[in-house]
Each structure stands twice: as structure tokens, then as C-alpha cells.
Amino acid sequence: xxxxMTLLGQTITFALFIWFTMKFVWPxxxxxxxxxxxxxxxxxxxxxxxxxxxxxxxxxxxxILREAKTQAQEIMGQAEKRAAEIIDSAKSQAKTEAxxxxxxxxxxxxxxxxxxxxxxxxxxxxxxxxGASRVLKKEINAAANEDLLKDLVAQL
Amino acid sequence: MSSEQISxxxxxxxxxxxxTYGQFPDGHWGFAQDGTQAMSMGFxxxxxxxxxxxxxxxxxxxxxxxxxxxxxxxxxxxxxxNFVEWVCEFVNTNVRGSFTAKNDMVAPMALTIFIxxxxxxxxxxLPVDWLPLAAGALGEHVFGVEPHHVYFKVVPSTDPxxxxxxxxAVFLLMMYYSVKVKGAAGFVxxxxxxxxxxxxxxxxxxxxxxNFVLEFVSLIAKPLSxxxxxxxxxxxxxxxxxxxxLMYGGGWAMGVFGxxxxxxxxxxxxxxxxxQAFIFMTLAIVYMDMAHSVAEHH
Numbered sequence: 001x002x003x004x005m006t007l008l009g010q011t012i013t014f015a016l017f018i019w020f021t022m023k024f025v026w027p028x029x030x031x032x033x034x035x036x037x038x039x040x041x042x043x044x045x046x047x048x049x050x051x052x053x054x055x056x057x058x059x060x061x062x063x064i065l066r067e068a069k070t071q072a073q074e075i076m077g078q079a080e081k082r083a084a085e086i087i088d089s090a091k092s093q094a095k096t097e098a099x100x101x102x103x104x105x106x107x108x109x110x111x112x113x114x115x116x117x118x119x120x121x122x123x124x125x126x127x128x129x130x131g132a133s134r135v136l137k138k139e140i141n142a143a144a145n146e147d148l149l150k151d152l153v154a155q156l
Numbered sequence: 157m158s159s160e161q162i163s164x165x166x167x168x169x170x171x172x173x174x175x176t177y178g179q180f181p182d183g184h185w186g187f188a189q190d191g192t193q194a195m196s197m198g199f200x201x202x203x204x205x206x207x208x209x210x211x212x213x214x215x216x217x218x219x220x221x222x223x224x225x226x227x228x229x230x231x232x233x234x235x236x237x238n239f240v241e242w243v244c245e246f247v248n249t250n251v252r253g254s255f256t257a258k259n260d261m262v263a264p265m266a267l268t269i270f271i272x273x274x275x276x277x278x279x280x281x282l283p284v285d286w287l288p289l290a291a292g293a294l295g296e297h298v299f300g301v302e303p304h305h306v307y308f309k310v311v312p313s314t315d316p317x318x319x320x321x322x323x324x325a326v327f328l329l330m331m332y333y334s335v336k337v338k339g340a341a342g343f344v345x346x347x348x349x350x351x352x353x354x355x356x357x358x359x360x361x362x363x364x365x366x367n368f369v370l371e372f373v374s375l376i377a378k379p380l381s382x383x384x385x386x387x388x389x390x391x392x393x394x395x396x397x398x399x400x401x402l403m404y405g406g407g408w409a410m411g412v413f414g415x416x417x418x419x420x421x422x423x424x425x426x427x428x429x430x431x432q433a434f435i436f437m438t439l440a441i442v443y444m445d446m447a448h449s450v451a452e453h454h
Contacts, residue, residue, distance in 0.1 A: 002195055003317060004178065006203040010210060010312075010321025011328075017214050017272060018325075022264035025221045029244045030263075032228035032237075039230050 125153045162304070164402050171284060171398050174203035174315060175291075175307040189305045203315055210312035213275040221271070243271065247437070254441045257448035259333070262441060269322070270437040276313040277390055277429030281422050284397045313390040313432075316383065323383035326440045330378070333447040342450070347371045378443055382436065389432050393425050 129149060162170070169191060176194035177187050178201020187204075188194035194201060224240035233241055247270055251263045287310045292303035312318045334343045350371060352363040400421060403414030 002174075002176070002197075002201065003320070004176075004197065004199050004201040004203070006174075006201075006206050006315065006317035007321050007324070009202060009207050010318045011325045013207075013211055013214060014268070014272075014322050014325045017218065017268045018261070018265045020218050021221070021268045022261055025218065025225045026244070026260075026264040026267060028225035028228045029221075029241060030248070032230055032233075033241060033245065035230035 121153050125149050128152055167402065168395075168398055170304070170307065171288065171394075172309070173307045174309050175205040176201050177204050178202060188307075190307075203309070203317060205307065205309045206312045206315040206318055209279060209310055210272075210276055210318055213279070213312070214272050217268075217271045217275055221267075243267070250438060251441055254438065255445045255448075257337070257445065259444070259448065261329075262444050265326075265329070265444070266437045266441050269440055270433050273313060273322075273386065273436050274429060274433035276311065276318065277432055279311045280314070280390060280393055280397065280429060281425060282310065283418075284394070284401050311390060311394055313386055314394045316387045319383035319387040319390075320379075322386075322436070323379035326382065326443060327379035330443050330447040333444065337448050338450055347375070378439075382439055382443075386432050386436050389428055393421075393428060396421055397425075 129145070173191045173194065175187070176197065177185070178194070178197035179185050180193070181196050188197060188201070220236065221240055224237045227234075228237055228241075244267060247267045248263055251266050255262050288306075288308040291308035292306045295301040295306035296303045309315065334346075338346065348364045348368045348371070350367055352367055354360045354363060397418065400414050400418045403410045403417070406414075
């Protein structure tokens with residue numbers, strides 16, 4: 001229990017220990033703790049931000065989907081309209097074509113009928129003359145009866 | 157442990173005597189052979205065991221913490237780093253709670269006090285005879301000294317030199333920062349103008365010496381109570397361990413009873429050594445805070 005130089009020794013030792021702790025122990029540890037705290041805070045903030053971003057992109061996706069759906073519907077409507085148009089135009093074209101063909105056919109028929117009529121007319125005149133001559137049993141002067149025959153042919 | 161050769165009183169005295177190196181009254185320097193010789197050396201002596209253990213423990217503390225500090229990263233901490241960080245965080249929380257000014261010295265000081273005092277107190281939990289007997293055997297067989305004359309006190313905080321040394325260091329820091337923060341005049345004013353003050357100059361002159369006596373006593377009481385509290389607790393705890401150890405010499409029944417007592421006291425003592433380290437640290441922080449606070453009115 002003697003108080004002696006140990007007192008001074010302990011005071012100096014203590015002071016040296018404090019100095020060493022203050023210089024070499026405390027700052028690095030506090031630095032590491034501080035850095036870690038910052039890192040954790042940053043990480044948490046980043047996670048929160050990512051969550052927010054995810055929410056945002058989810059909303060964006062929904063919006064894009066909605067837009068795409070509207071667009072698709074629009075396109076489909078347009079396509080339908082276009083198809084109807086095409087069908088309509090095809091129909092009208094076909095009608096015109098059919099009409100044209102019919103008209104052509106009619107004309108041809110008309111022509112043929114006309115031609116046949118002409119032929120028939122000629123033949124009928126000849127037949128009529130032959131028949132008449134046979135009936136009359138005498139030669140008819142064709143030239144003399146020309147006007148009569150022509151009149152007859154025209155009546156046919 | 158008491159043997160047939162030595163009495164209980166001798167056993168206790170042996171345990172309470174430091175291994176002292178100093179100047180004998182006749183002028184030559186050497187190791188004291190017993191307590192009376194150590195006493196006769198007066199101030200010019202040094203307790204080798206106290207110095208050895210306190211410095212060894214302090215160096216262990218610093219090496220461990222320095223190792224953790226050197227490899228301290230912000231990444232996932234390892235075992236040692238984790239422990240060191242936990243302790244530092246604990247100390248830092250306490251400093252922030254009690255110390256309001258800004259001083260980068262206070263937290264390292266608190267950490268040093270807490271760990272160092274805890275480690276010195278912890279030596280109390282080692283069975284009281286292990287290290288002294290080992291030292292005795294070493295002295296006898298290696299250095300050829302009479303084992304009874306080898307004194308080896310292993311708990312540095314049961315040496316008042318240690319606790320007073322620390323409290324004097326804290327006191328000097330208090331003085332230094334008081335003068336630095338408040339100025340010499342401010343510090344003198346703090347000592348003389350409280351708690352009694354008067355607008356009347358004549359009355360004020362009467363109050364000054366009264367104030368000074370009161371404030372000076374409370375100032376001196378701080379380092380005194382700081383060191384005596386730690387010393388008293390540790391000394392008493394060590395004493396009880398020694399007394400329990402005496403029972404091992406009293407037959408097997410007493411020995412078994414003593415074993416249980418020692419176990420119980422050691423478990424209880426874990427609380428005391430931690431608490432004392434914590435109290436020393438907290439009070440040192442509070443005293444430093446007082447030294448830094450400028451306008452303090454009682």
C-alpha cells in the first residue's frame with residue numbers, strides 16, 4: 001500500500017496508452033464504422049430507389065400494354081375497314097367486268113342473230129323465188145321481179 | 157492456500173505485498189525482501205509486479221485493438237473486428253451521451269480506461285495463488301531466491317498507485333482543458349464565484365474564500381473518489397478471494413465449502429469488475445464534460 005514512483009509510472013503509462021489509442025486505434029475503427037454506416041444507408045436508399053423504379057416501370061409497362069392494345073384494336077379496325085373496302089371494290093369491279101362481258105356477249109349474239117337473219121333473208125328470197133317459179137311452173141324473170149323480191153325480203 | 161509453515165496473517169500479508177524495486181535507506185538499489193523493507197524505501201521505489209501486469213495488459217489491449225483497427229474495413233467484419241467495433245460503439249455511445257463538447261481525445265481516453273481497467277480487474281478472477289506460486293517457483297529455481305521473498309501481486313488495480321496514477325492523469329487533463337476552454341480567469345472564477353455570489357462587492361469578497369474552499373474540495377474530491385472507488389472495490393474483492401483461499405487449508409469440508417464460495421464470489425465479481433471499469437470510464441467522461449462546459453451555474 002505504499003505510494004511511490006509506481007504512481008508516476010502508471011500516470012505516464014496511462015497517458016501513453018491514451019495517446020496510442022487516440023492516434024492508432026480509435027480513428028480507423030470509427031472510420032470503418034462510419035463508412036459502413038454510409039454504405040448501409042446508401043444500400044438502403046438504393047434498394048428503396050430500385051423499388052420505386054420497379055413500381056414506375058410496372059406502371060409504364062401497364063401503360064405500354066394498354067397503348068398496344070388500343071393500337072392493335074385500331075389496326076384491326078383499319079384492317080377490317082380496308083378488307084371491306086377491298087371486297088367492295090372487288091365486287092364493283094366484278095360487277096363491271098360481268099356487265100362488260102354480258103354486254104359483249106349480247107352484242108356478239110346480236111351480231112350473230114343479225115348475220116343469221118341476213119343469211120336467212122337471202123335464202124328465203126331464193127327459196128321464195130324457187131317456190132314461186134315452181135308454183136307458176138314458169139320462169140320468172142328474176143330481174144323483173146327484183147323489186148317484188150326485195151320487198152318480200154324486207155318484210156321478213 | 158495456507159501451509160503449515162506460514163500463518164494466515166503471513167499468507168495474507170504476502171499476498172498484499174508488492175514486488176518492489178527501489179532505493180534502500182543506505183542508498184543502494186535492489187529488490188525489497190519484505191513489506192517493511194519496501195516501506196522503508198519511501199517514494200523512490202517501484203512496484204515491478206504492478207508495472208509488469210498493467211503494461212502487459214495494456215499492450216495486449218493495444219495490440220489487439222490496433223490489429224483490428226489496421227484491418228478495419230467497411231465490409232463484413234470478422235470476429236475480432238466485430239468485438240472491437242462493438243466495444244468502440246458502446247464507448248462512443250456513452251461519450252456522446254455524457255460529453256457535449258467537441259474533443260477527439262475523450263472517446264479514445266474512455267476506451268483506454270474501460271478496456272484497460274477491465275483487464276486489470278479481470279486478473280482478480282484468476283485463482284489468487286496461481287501466478288504468485290508460479291513466480292515463487294520461478295524465483296526459487298531460476299534466480300535462486302527464497303520463494304517467501306518473491307512477492308507477486310497480479311491485480312494492478314488493487315495497487316493504489318495504479319488507480320491514483322490514472323485519476324491524476326484524468327485530473328491533469330481536466331485542469332488542462334478547464335484552463336484551455338475557459339481561460340485561466342474563467343477557471344479561477346468558476347472556483348471562487350460559485351455557489352455564493354452577491355451584487356454587493358464587500359459581501360462578494362467575503363464569499364470568495366468560502367466559495368474557493370467549497371469548490372476546491374469538490375474539485376479534489378473528483379480524482380480522489382475516482383481512484384479510491386476502484387481501488388477499494390478491487391482491494392476488497394481481492395481480500396475476499398484471499399480469505400476464501402485460506403479455507404482450503406482447513407480440512408476437506410472447509411475446502412469444498414471454500415470452493416463453492418470462490419465460485420460464487422467470482423461470478424459476482426464479474427459484475428463488479430465490469431461495473432467498476434464502466435464507472436471509472438463514465439465518471440472520467442463526465443469530469444471531462446465539466447471541464448469543457450463554460451457557463452455552469454450551480
